[in-house]
Amino acid sequence: xxxxxxxxxxxxxxxxNAFAAGVTAAGAVVTxxxxxxxxxxxxxxxxxxxxxxGMTEKAITSIAERAAERWSLSDVLxxxxxxxxxxxxxxxxxxxxAPHRKHAFEAxxxxxxxxxxRAPFWKKEIAADGSEWVAAKVEDEDAxxxx
Amino acid sequence: MDVLYFxxxxxxxxxxxERVETGAATVAxxxxxxxxxxxxxxxxxxxxxxLRVALDQELSDFDAPLAGVREVAFFPxxxxx
Numbered sequence: 001x002x003x004x005x006x007x008x009x010x011x012x013x014x015x016x017n018a019f020a021a022g023v024t025a026a027g028a029v030v031t032x033x034x035x036x037x038x039x040x041x042x043x044x045x046x047x048x049x050x051x052x053x054g055m056t057e058k059a060i061t062s063i064a065e066r067a068a069e070r071w072s073l074s075d076v077l078x079x080x081x082x083x084x085x086x087x088x089x090x091x092x093x094x095x096x097x098a099p100h101r102k103h104a105f106e107a108x109x110x111x112x113x114x115x116x117x118r119a120p121f122w123k124k125e126i127a128a129d130g131s132e133w134v135a136a137k138v139e140d141e142d143a144x145x146x147x
Numbered sequence: 148m149d150v151l152y153f154x155x156x157x158x159x160x161x162x163x164x165e166r167v168e169t170g171a172a173t174v175a176x177x178x179x180x181x182x183x184x185x186x187x188x189x190x191x192x193x194x195x196x197x198l199r200v201a202l203d204q205e206l207s208d209f210d211a212p213l214a215g216v217r218e219v220a221f222f223p224x225x226x227x228x
Contacts, residue, residue, distance in 0.1 A: 034228055050154055052220060055204035080227065092228065112228055118206070120220075121227035122154035133155050136224035 007083040023097035026074040030104040038087040043127040049082040052120035063114040071107040153222035159191040
């Protein structure tokens with residue numbers, strides 16, 4: 001299991017290949033990537049991501065450990081960036097490896113649902129005409145109920 | 148104890164962390180103490196339903212006791228992923 005919280009960009013292809021190469025017995029590898037989209041009709045200059053150093057790593061580790069146990073994962077990878085990111089940049093990725101695809105897919109969804117509302121990150125959209133904190137969505141909180 | 152603020156809570160209060168000497172029994176008591184200090188605290192803590200609290204880096208709630216706690220953090224609901 002690898003958890004990385006970093007400002008630096010990462011290479012999605014390299015990370016996915018290295019992850020898959022380490023779990024050749026698993027059979028199913030799922031990856032998900034989050035990208036900064038430009039919501040404000042071309043007006044988004046950057047996404048500023050703040051986090052709580054210390055708690056972030058602990059929270060992600062505990063989410064990943066729960067997923068690994070529940071779906072008998074062979075391995076889990078979570079990379080999440082913070083700092084100032086531009087539209088089109090990769091924010092984060094998760095990868096899960098399991099013997100069967102259903103488990104790998106479900107575990108990846110579980111990781112994403114929990115990272116969204118239980119990992120201490122806060123996003124701020126910086127546009128030409130000002131900046132605004134992204135509000136948490138009720139649906140994101142509700143999404144945890146299915147687990 | 149150390150009190151930390153994140154995102155708009157940090158901006159509203161105007162600092163990321165501070166050392167607070169308090170005898171507050173619960174998180175809610177600490178919030179009342181801080182709110183009584185200055186308007187910027189009262190403004191940040193006006194609606195507790197819009198806030199989350201972590202005690203020693205674990206999510207908690209406003210009724211939780213503070214005995215033995217070294218680090219309290221206040222922040223809005225998280226928006227990771």
